[in-house]
Amino acid sequence: xxxxxxxxxxxxxxxxxxxxxxxxxxxxxxxxxxxxxxxxxxxxxxxxxxxxxxxxxxxxxxxxxxxxxxxxxxxxxxxxxxxxxxxxxxxxxxxxxxxxxxxxxxxxxxxxxxxxxxxxxxxxxxxxxxxxxxxxxxxxxxxxxxxxxxxxxxxxxxxxxxxxxxxxxxxxxxxxxxxxxxxxxxxxxxxxxxxxxxxxxxxxxxxxxxxxxxxxxxxxxxxxxxxxxxxxxxxxxxxxxxxxxxxxxxxxxxxxxxxxxxxxxxxxxxxxxxxxxxxxxxxxxxxxxxxxxxxxxxxxxxxxxxxxxxxxxxxxxxxxxxxxxxxx
Amino acid sequence: xxxxxxxxxxxxxxxxxxxxxxxxxxxxxxxxxxxxxxxxxxxxxxxxxxxxxxxxxxxxxxxxxxxxxxxxxxxxxxxxxxxxxxxxxxxxxxxxxxxxxxxxxxxxxxxxxxxxxxxxxxxxxxxxxxxxxxxxxxxxxxxxxxxxxxxxxxxxxxxxxxxxxxxxxxxxxxxxxxxxxxxxxxxxxxxxxxxxxxxxxxxxxxxxxxxxxxxxxxxxxxxxxxxxxxxxxxxxxxxxxxxxxxxxxxxxxxxxxxxxxxxxxxxxxxxxxxxxxxxxxxxxxxxxxxxxxxxxxxxxxxxxxxxxxxxxxxxxxxxxxxxxxxxx
Numbered sequence: 001x002x003x004x005x006x007x008x009x010x011x012x013x014x015x016x017x018x019x020x021x022x023x024x025x026x027x028x029x030x031x032x033x034x035x036x037x038x039x040x041x042x043x044x045x046x047x048x049x050x051x052x053x054x055x056x057x058x059x060x061x062x063x064x065x066x067x068x069x070x071x072x073x074x075x076x077x078x079x080x081x082x083x084x085x086x087x088x089x090x091x092x093x094x095x096x097x098x099x100x101x102x103x104x105x106x107x108x109x110x111x112x113x114x115x116x117x118x119x120x121x122x123x124x125x126x127x128x129x130x131x132x133x134x135x136x137x138x139x140x141x142x143x144x145x146x147x148x149x150x151x152x153x154x155x156x157x158x159x160x161x162x163x164x165x166x167x168x169x170x171x172x173x174x175x176x177x178x179x180x181x182x183x184x185x186x187x188x189x190x191x192x193x194x195x196x197x198x199x200x201x202x203x204x205x206x207x208x209x210x211x212x213x214x215x216x217x218x219x220x221x222x223x224x225x226x227x228x229x230x231x232x233x234x235x236x237x238x239x240x241x242x243x244x245x246x247x248x249x250x251x252x253x254x255x256x257x258x259x260x261x262x263x264x265x266x267x268x269x270x271x272x273x274x275x276x277x278x279x280x281x282x283x284x285x286x287x288x289x290x291x292x293x294x295x296x297x298x299x300x301x302x303x304x305x306x307x308x309x310x311x312x313x314x315x316x317x318x319x320x321x322x323x324x325x326x327x328x
Numbered sequence: 329x330x331x332x333x334x335x336x337x338x339x340x341x342x343x344x345x346x347x348x349x350x351x352x353x354x355x356x357x358x359x360x361x362x363x364x365x366x367x368x369x370x371x372x373x374x375x376x377x378x379x380x381x382x383x384x385x386x387x388x389x390x391x392x393x394x395x396x397x398x399x400x401x402x403x404x405x406x407x408x409x410x411x412x413x414x415x416x417x418x419x420x421x422x423x424x425x426x427x428x429x430x431x432x433x434x435x436x437x438x439x440x441x442x443x444x445x446x447x448x449x450x451x452x453x454x455x456x457x458x459x460x461x462x463x464x465x466x467x468x469x470x471x472x473x474x475x476x477x478x479x480x481x482x483x484x485x486x487x488x489x490x491x492x493x494x495x496x497x498x499x500x501x502x503x504x505x506x507x508x509x510x511x512x513x514x515x516x517x518x519x520x521x522x523x524x525x526x527x528x529x530x531x532x533x534x535x536x537x538x539x540x541x542x543x544x545x546x547x548x549x550x551x552x553x554x555x556x557x558x559x560x561x562x563x564x565x566x567x568x569x570x571x572x573x574x575x576x577x578x579x580x581x582x583x584x585x586x587x588x589x590x591x592x593x594x595x596x597x598x599x600x601x602x603x604x605x606x607x608x609x610x611x612x613x614x615x616x617x618x619x620x621x622x623x624x625x626x627x628x629x630x631x632x633x634x635x636x637x638x639x640x641x642x643x644x645x646x647x648x649x650x651x652x653x654x655x656x
Contacts, residue, residue, distance in 0.1 A: 025476055025479065026479060026483070027475070027476065027479050084446075085446075088442050088443075088446060091439075091442060092438075092439040092442060092443075110420075111419075111420040111482050112479060112482060114416050114419060114420060114442065114445075115416075115420075115475050115478055115479045115482070117442075117446075118412075118413075118416060118445075118446075118449065118475050119472065119475045119476075121446065121449055121450070122449070122468055122471045122472050122475065123472070125453050125464075125468055126465070126468045129457075129461060129464060129465065129468070133457060133461060136453075136457060137454070137457065140450055140453055140454045140457070143450045144447060144450050144451070147355065147443050147446050147447045147450065148353055148355065148447075150443055151353065151354060151355050151440060151443045154439050154440060154443070155354070
């Protein structure tokens, strides 16, 4: 069921990650553990996650005839930036688990997890520099946006997010790096501005669809497949797409109810059920599915205009279909 | 009393910092606040700290005939790396104050302070990239070392540092960026390997002297000048040079006493007095002064071999003298 685009580059990316994260100290071990190259005892393993971003770099670079050695450095650099942000995210959100394993701060403490993330960002830059200054500039710009998106997301914990504020946030927090993946492929392939425009358009649309789908899974996901129980993002007070839309759509009285629930020191099962009932009544899930579909329509129309091979367009369409349907 | 080398470049560095930290969001305001370009209400001010590292870049670049526009980017990039590490340091050490003002995490919370540090590192890289790939490579290498040093320092909170372990740690944590300052000047000035060797030798020695002096001030500093009361690093359980040497030198019984004090949930005045008495009996302060003097001797001998102007050597000697004597 996983699209070819997400399977094809796994071995190459794994080699690149191993090369980038060679080092003996505690921090390097924490980094290899975090990306899934080692278990918590330092034994080699392979639990690498989806590798969406680096796969998109390598795919786009391949379609556009780029130097694949440089593309691999850019792909690995981008994946490391993504992972540095996850290490620091987990501290900020107090998430004890990451892809079913203990998060770095749970294993090594908050202080060393801050260092681990800092080291990962530094190594990410070093990798990307080997792809060239222009690639690095694009990555830095995307990293700045991602961090700003992260700051906006944290600010939502104090204020209520509207649908528009939500989109502005996720287009930075999640969108920036996925856009950058396609942009890097374009830069390395020597693409002109029009092509880069369609690449970033495609990337932005994929990013939005990816994140909204994630948010829907965070509430209605099947626990066995996602590892998250029904309503888990409500329990975590996460201001995701469904929560933002709920605040937008709910009549005053119900909005106050939701506000009161999100303000409680502990959200219990009855609260979760109540919020999901409200979301169901206001057809939030359907609105989310519509938003995913709209983003993927945009993605397809950018894809149509890209100078990819016929096979390439098919593989990308497969990815788009997968993002529309994925259950974990 | 402040040496010319630390005064001469203030305006230029300030302009460079302002250019690098232009942005409207909360995080940019936090960064301008942290480096001392703004007060906590966002009003412009100038409380920039010593600017040791960027001054060393600009000085060395000037002595070696480098392009000063590129040198400014490298100087600002290095100062931003230093400041990113301070923002994250203050979180790790739970320091509420930084240069007499509230630290970023006290003002904006730990979560946003993590983001602020991350953004600062990203901007630092962007600045340095404008000085060229070779400069950026040197900066990244130094940043990796600094982060490793920071991780070693945190590990000392659990184990006892010996004198050798202490030197290994500070040569990374403090030394790496000061060495890098001189190296950057050399790279930009097109210096050969021998000259780069003396530059990093000089930088390493300055860094060690600087840190040991800092550690001595953290215990015997005059509170009115340093803002730190007598014995403040003991109260904070900091494993600085005096503490490391104390563990090395103290006979078993006294070492156990010190160990017990450092393990107490709260270190009171009597404990501080007791530790200082022990340090005085074992002539720790004198040993620290000797270590500073030895490092500065090494600095001078590297300086002798550098192709600096006569005025340049005088200015650097002035800085060396200052580091030998500084009281804050």
